[in-house]
Amino acid sequence: MLKVQIPKNRMNVLIGHLRDDVSLPRLEKGWEYFHKGRVAGIELRHGVEIRALVRGAKPHEVQIDLDEFGKSECSCPADEPCEHMAAVIFSLYTPFARPELLLQQLKQAKLVKNRQQQARQTGGRQEKRQERLEAPVPKQLPSVWQRYFDQQFYGFALSQQHSIELFYSAAKEKLTPLSDGWPSPLQELYRLHLLLFVMRKIEQFYQETKTSYISYYIETGCRTVGHQCMEELQKLLPSLDVKALLAECPAHWKETIAAISETALSGKESPLSWLTVYRSIWWRMADKTDWTADERKRLKRLLGSKELMPRRRDALVMADAHFSVMEGKDEEARERMEQLGKREARDFFMYLHRFYEKSAWERMLAWLRWLLPALQRAQAEELRQFSQYWMEAVQQQEDDAEWVDVMVSLLPRTYQFYTAYLLKAGRLKAWVDLQLANRVSPVNLYSLDLQTLEKQDPALLLPLFHQAVDRCIAEKNRTAYATATKLLKKLHSIYKKLDREKVWEDYIYRFAAKYSRLRALQEELRKGKWIP
Template identity: 65%
Template sequence: MLKLQIPKNRMNYLIERMQHDFELAVLEQGWEYYHKGRVSNIELLHGVEIHSLVGGSRSYEVVLDMDRFEKSECGCSHEGCCKHMAATLFTLYASFARPELLLQHLKQTIMVKNRQQQSRTGASKPEKKAERLEAPKPSQPPSVWQRFFDQQFYGYSLSQQHSIELFYSTSQESLLPLAASWDQTLRGLYDLHVLLFAMRKIEQFYSETKTSYMSYYIETGCKTTAKQCMEQLAKQLPGADMGQLAKRHAGALDETLTMLGDIALSGKESPLDWLMAYRSIWSLLADYPERIDKEKKRLRLLLSKTSLLPRRRDALLVALAHFDVMDGHDDKARAMLEELSKREARDSFLYLHRCYERQQWDRMLAWLRWMLPVMQRAQQEELRTFCTYWMEAVSRQPDDGEWVDVMIALLPRTYYFYTSYLLKAGRFKSWVDLQIANRVSPIDLYTLDLKTVEEHNPSLLLPLYHQAVERCIAEKNRNAYKMAIKLLKKLHAYYKKLDRENTWEEYIYRLATRYARLRALQEELRKGKWIP
């Protein structure tokens, strides 16, 4: 990106003109042009004029006057301050700080200025007064509750790293008590809507701050709070009385399902697993086939459209396959999921958990086997979940051959799961072989694990220590030689415990002879009294 350093007072003057002379939409377009690197040949002429070329449908020459900004001009057809001028200004600002930070500042300043102008004219007051909602009531539809929630947190500011967590706790504390006196059944639905509101806002914060200077912190906070929301949803749903809701508040339930479906089936990128929420709620409605049939028809109709984006099509396929799982047709569901443009491990975790709850081990294994091909590219947390469920399933099988094959196939990512299992199963030789194959030093292993193998058979550890000694010597530096001596002391203790002193003497003699030219190693061996 080309940069031209101008005096700070000149830059401050230009920023002031950006606040007063540019429309917000134009500034955003200008930032996009800057971000895509469309500004070139930027230079200072006559001491006060900035000249640049900005690419668009064609290149336009921009001239910015730093003394009298009203004399600035651009070769495009736009009247007044244009996006090409804004792009040049953002390029100038890049030598001072991050232009996206300036864009955020300008947005806030312009929005505040607009609100102040509206307040002075009084144009917005009657409208706001008319739209202001009272606290939610049991007789109102859920859409009105959601509008009230939005009003209560209108303009919520993400001013620091923990703003998302603060928003979540505040929304729960302030909104949940409003339905404290309601009928228990309807209150459960209201509580669900408070949670869905928090989830909506978290997604909004996530998408709106991607270009912000705080994007990393906001994204981290969104993902952390999203996980809290999903955990809270898993706690709330088992207590929901769907039977009573369907009988007494059918309209509110249908509106809830429609709202959730619109969000979950959009295919938008989100830190929240909306499809998990969608499927979890529909799972509670298994006793209402008419509702399910209606939803399946809607999904098929949406899938029949040819202009679907891949992410939206995938969301619809996952949703439709879920109803096959509810009917016990897992093979049919998996066949449908094979059509996904991108299979994700997390899409099947709901079914693993249900199989675990119902102790359907064979059914769980069928899902685990089907998931195996996608686990190599799964996130580490997803892999951990996968391995945990497989360990539960294999403990109910006559042998663990398949489990071991899976762990080996997924190495090195399954190293910790596999080593833990080998120790628990008493397969100590396989455990040692795995450490040797992965060139793991005993120094990097847990002392308790080494002690467990030692108590069973110390001779199994000999090749592990021999390899570690050779690797230390191969580094050819004093610190590595000292580490080799430390390992040799432990190795000697094992030989002594096994009553194989003669083998040890022969080994240390050959080691010293083979590396006779390494003077520093010879010195360390003499210090350890291994050689004369």
């Protein structure tokens, strides 16, 4: 069992030696020794020397010099830093963090180092210098821009929690100014490709670090930055002059469409919504009937394959149905989308948003009704967006009966949206009934909401406070009794405001008698001066 803890700076030095001096097989063997509890007798001598016993095929004594690691020794025959030393270092790391995460970090670092060495051996520095691309210029095709972007961030290291955010900032800062002074259509197209590059790298990072010790942070960063990229994309698209691009540089635009299609229709798992990018781009080309006709033919040809994976088939179905939406044939699109293996609400919010912007309320309502089954498994943010769109649509209807039924059917997940709407609509009794049904105590409600009810109809609050008092008594502890006493004080003020003092006196008398055997409650009632 570990009895000592070395300083963090010395621990960092030992980690560096594990990374640079211990081979991967020995590192993994050392982890196995540590994991199986074969490290014993660890002690610190003179502040600079670690000694321990590692039981492998036979016991080995390990001595690690914290000042000069090169002087460290092990009784095994190895003539280099060995697995027994690695096992001891893993043991020393336990007070700082989880050793299994350190193992993953070290393996990842060694993998990157090996790749870099292989690249140097196969390419050679002189050859790489000759292949280095110049900064992008307007006449180059987008594929050349993308190759330049890749070169600038080749080997970008994901070594900390905020690596994705740092990559995003660095890419924007370094690559955006390169298009300054370009003709307007190409400058917007360049910025679109910069966003596509960032998104492509995000997907690559996401896939490559699934087993990394910082995979959680990388995945979170990928989703956060991906969301930022999608927001930027939606702002950029209106300024993208597709007509001018087709007239002046059709090859540039053709490559752009091809690159987006290849990624969006692959069906690969991704933290990004590539299908949204694909559909948004094609929506900008609704009047280019020759282009859209060719794309639909291509999609139908791809859908004719009998060996499509489910995820890829869904992507192709979504893409094909989108062209029906573009033509205003929503019913035809929804019928097509019934073939989807999995219907995700987030894939359709772009339609709801567009209909909201165009005030196309009937189209929005039709899609909202169709999406309702998918909302049962939607995430919280998706449910929030759905509820907001429906709240906008309900204002265009003669009454809100349909919307209320939807909110009730999705309770308790829609509690926040439904309760806010009831207050806003002045349906106070329904608001109180909702709190009673969900057993929500007035203690957990906003004071402003309670003040609104007390001002307009204080009698509605009586059952809410009575229920809360009864639930506090049922808990049978002094803290709950103290809360009940405070609620009784508010309850008394409501009865007083309603000029029903006699009813209150009768209630408090029967209340005290009913719980006369609860000594702690009786004491709290005396403190509150409810009983003598």
